[in-house]
Every structure is written in structure tokens, then in C-alpha cells.
Amino acid sequence: MSDFETLAIDVNGFPTRVWRKGSGPRLGFLAGFGGLPREVPFLHELAKHRTVIVPSLPGFPGGDRGHTVLDTHLDWVLAVREILGKADLVGADLAGSSVGGSLAAEVAAIWPEAVRKLALVAPFGLFDEGDPPTDPWAQRGDAVAGLMCADPAIWTALKTAPEAANSVEWPIEQTRASEAAARIFWPLGNTKLEKRLPLISAPTLLVWGAEDKIVPRSYADRFAKAITGDTEIKVIPDAGHLAELDQPTAVAEAIVGWMA
């Protein structure tokens, strides 16, 4: 069912994948922990309503080894801003999940004119000692699927190499995605984003999987309280941390509805 147009943009010398599909106003999506090694139903759901543009982030699948030259949080934020520019997303609506959600929030805070409306699915970036997020990098391999999705089989299917894939490079690419997330968020996931949330003036939807085992539900309230623009919290039943993988239709409809 792949009818995504695939473009390559240059980010700090690394070829970076951009998927594009659909028609209507542009809507960007920055993927969550683990990235997008393959297309997922959620993107097709979005594309039923909007022109969906999905750039990869450095180090995540499609993002080559772009993370290796990003040393500071400023480096990361600038790279994401550059990616949005090259992917034709400046001034468009922007959604982001988990890791990508945190970076989408950064862009909306620092370059308010770059983002029209914002949707964040369980974003990283904050840390509350009394209610800490789960450490996604200190897990046995077989535990990760159940932490990312309410239905672990969905994560497993996303991360299992297709038959045509290179059996050596595929697992390295998946480890690289986890490394890229670590490069931004190690060790606590705390990038002090809290300081910048008041700069977000875009109307912001906060989407949370009711069964998120990574970022506690209480963080939705923290985001909502700190963001200056209008906010709404939408909790998705039967969904885990990457709610858009567990419940593609419900999450896509919530986001598209918010952007209307």
C-alpha cells in the first residue's frame, strides 16, 4: 500500500528521508522512540485527510548517522528546524510522538511562527523525581515491546526485519535509533524543556495512551499547565506509549480534528 513519495534532504551532510502523501493542508509528523523503519497504518490514516509529511530525525531510520555530529541540545534543535524547513513544513501543523514530540515542542517554543497547530503524543523532555518516566535504555531486550505498545506484537512487527532487508544492517539500524534517542535524552529524558514550554503559543493537543508505561499520564497535565497556547488532553484507550501505533485511527482522528 506504499504510495508515499520518498524524498532525500541533506542534513549536516547526511541524506535524510522524507515521506510525503495525500492532499490538502500540510501536516508534519516526527516519529517517536525507535523511529519508523517501515511505514505504519497511522501515516495512511493521516493521509486520508491531509498532505502528510514525515521527515526522519538524525540517527533514526531514514536519518543515516546524522546523530553523530549533534553534541548539544542546541545542535539537535537546530537540526530539527533545518529539517522542517527542507521538508516544506515551516508554518504547517506539526505532530510529534515521544522523542519526536519533544523536539516538535522545542521548535514551537523557539520559532513560534514555524508551527501553526501542535499535537504531542506523550512527549519526552520532563522529569519528575516523584513520578519518574521509565528508563527505556535499561531494559532486557524482550521487555521493550511491552513498554512501547499496549500490544507488544505491534512493536515487534515494526522492528522485525522484512525478508528483503539486509540481515546485518537492519538490527544495527534499530540499535542506532535507540542510540539517537539516548544521545538527546540520556540519562533521565530531561532536556529542561519545562523552561521553554511557556513560549509555546500554538494551540496544543496532548495525546496520551491510557496504558503508557514510559511517560506517566501526569505529565500531560504538566505540559498543559505550562504551555501558553490553548491545550487539550486526549487520552486514548487501549494504547501504550506510542499510542499512534496501537490505535492509528483514533490517534489520527484526534490530531486531524484538532488541526481543523
Add this chain to the structure above:
Amino acid sequence: MKLMWFHLMPYTELPADFREANPSVWVDIHSKLFDPKRAHLMYNDFMDELEYAAQCGFDAVCVNEHHSNGYGLMPSPNLIAASLARRTTDTAICVMGNSLALYNPPTRVAEEFAMIDCISGGRLIAGFPVGTPMDTCYAYGTNPSQLRQRYLEAHDLVMRAWQEKHTFAFNGRFNQQRYVNIWPRPVQIPHPPIWIPGGGSVETWRWCAEMDYVYCYLSYYGYKAGRATMDGFWAEMKRLGKQPNPYQAGFLQFVGVAESRGQALDLYSEAAEYFYGRCLHVDARWATPPGYTSEGSQRAGIESQIKQAADANVRGKSTGERFASVAREMDAIVDKGYVIIGSPDEVAEQLREVAVNLNVGHLMLLLQYGNMSKRVAKYNTRLFAEQVMPKMKDLFSEWDDRWWPQPMDTAQRADIPAFMPHLAAE
């Protein structure tokens, strides 16, 4: 060849049900298991043992760095090394070593190593490990995606700090210091010998070969598992056209020597099973922070698994898989070569074979391990020194050890008074 005496300083009183009742010996081991008053006795026993090894004539005493670890009570090996510098005279002091990326600024390592080198009169071997995932990424919170770059940069900074004559500015990617000018400075010119503990990655083999550093494999799994790693190093040396000087390599080996093999089994089984059973009980969740293993090494590991290569035994496995497949009972521990046991003749024969097969001129021997008592550790140490060492010293005499400390002349060195604590009380 050089025979070196290595201490890990394990906590010796982990409970018998440690494996069943606790998730890990490392990172999140519970503080209730640590009794500081018992540790007082352990530290003093361990330091007695190190000093005893020096008296017995071992070429070096070795200490290393671990954090939040029930089998390694030396977060700062430099503290022990400083004490050893005062309580030994001619023995080399091998700090194996300081995990460079953990020090902020890394010039701290240049300073402390220079202090040890000055106090000891130039007897320091400077070990620079990257450090394990447990120590670096989890206990110390270092970003695994930056660890190796930080390590390499810290290395460059320390080496410059030791060698540059004038105050300089260091404008690194991760470290910036306007005024680098360490006092004290090392006795050994241009710097103490650099030894690098590696884990079998191609990058480290190449780096040691190119930098002319000693490559050390500090494995707990003995010579059988270590073969592939050392072969890899020597293959890389050959590829780069370097001499196969066995003194450019070091290898760690557990040993238990007694009058006979039977007696050795009686004496050392409990301590070995304590080590492999309780001390190597590491939760797999601490083993694979993403980015810790370079993509080149991941690729080599996956390819060797696919090819079912003989060396998949170690190199194809992650740290977690290795911990999970450890032999924990004495028969298997000996059979797999983790611990070499036997009479002095039997041990010497096996160790000569290890040294020759692995082409290793520096053997680092673990003669205390697990909950071995000081009495047994001293017996093991003395018997080894008296009856095994003489059967090995002639090995590799045709090679020059260019990586051994160059201490000051004895005549130039400070007169260290004998330790007489009672005088102060009188």
C-alpha cells in the same frame, strides 16, 4: 615475561542466596548488603595481600576501577595505588585504570597519575579503559552515544597535559580548558607506559597498534575464550606491519595453585564459585546501552554469528549474553578455562601454553577472587611466586619490554621509613 598480581577487591560477604534474592551485583546492588565495618577489614586484608604479592616478587601489583559494584570495591584505584606506592619499593604499580570519560575535567587523571608516578619514583603503568557499560553509562550516567568520542578526546588531553612544556588552551569538542598546566608532572619521560584494556573491538586493536600501546584483554572467562580476541589483535598488528612483540599485550587469568590438583580443587572451589555465581550476577538490563558498542563491532558480531564462526563464543555475544551463559560450578569453571588450577608444575605448564598461544608477555594473575580468605590468598600467592614464577620467567627473553615503567635510580629515591604505628602511641 612479567607476572603481575591483580586485585579486584570483591566484597567477600554477599549472602548465599544472593543470585536468587537480588537482581544484580552491579548498578543497583542494595546498600543493606554493605557493612562498612566489615569493609574496613576487607580493604585492609586486600591491601595486605597486594603488599604481600610485592614482597613475594611479583613484577607488578594491579588495581582497577569499578562503580556501584559488589565485586569491585575500588571506585578510585588511585587511592589504593597511592598507598601501595609507599608500601612497596621496586614493584611496578599498574592502575588498570582510570575510565577517562568519567573525569571532569579529564586532567584530573593526568594529575593523579602524575602524583602516583612521583610518589612511587616512576613505577606507574597508566591504564586507560573506556569502562564497562555498568560503570560508565549507568552508574556514572555518561551518554553511551558520546562515550567513546569523549574517551578519545580525554586521552588526547591527558597526553598533552603530560608532555607540553607550557600552559596551553585545550579547545576540544567536549572539553574546553583555558589553562592546562598540571602540577605535579610524571617522573617517567615522556609519560608512563600506556596500557589499554579492550573488549575485542576492531577499533581498539587498531588504535593500540597505531599508538604503540599495550593491548590488554581483561576477561573473566580465561584463556580459551580469550584466544579469539588476542588473535584478532595480533592479526591487526600484522596487517599494519608491526612486530609481534608479546610485551605489547596483557592478559588476565584466574589461578589456583596447590600441592596437587585435588588439593587445589578443595582450596579454591568455594571462592571460584562465589565469584562466578554471586559476583558475576549482573542484570542484563545493564549490559547494552545503545551506542556503547560501535557499529563496526556490532557488524562484526552479527556477521560472526551468521557465519557461526568459532569466535562467536565471545565476540558475537553481547555483555548480557555473556553474563547469562557463565559457568557457575567448579567443574565447568575449570573445564572452560576460567580458572587454571593444579600443582605448581601443572599450573606453570598451562600458563606457559597460554602465554605462548596468546603471545602475551604480561600475565595479570588473579590469585585472590570471590570470598577467598587472606590466608588462602597468601598461600596461593606465595606458592605461585616460589614454584610457578621461576618456571615462567625465561619466556620471551628475546624480546624487549618497551612498555614497562622506567623508575628513578634506587639511589635517587626517597628513604621510606618502616611502618611503626606503635611509636606514635608511646
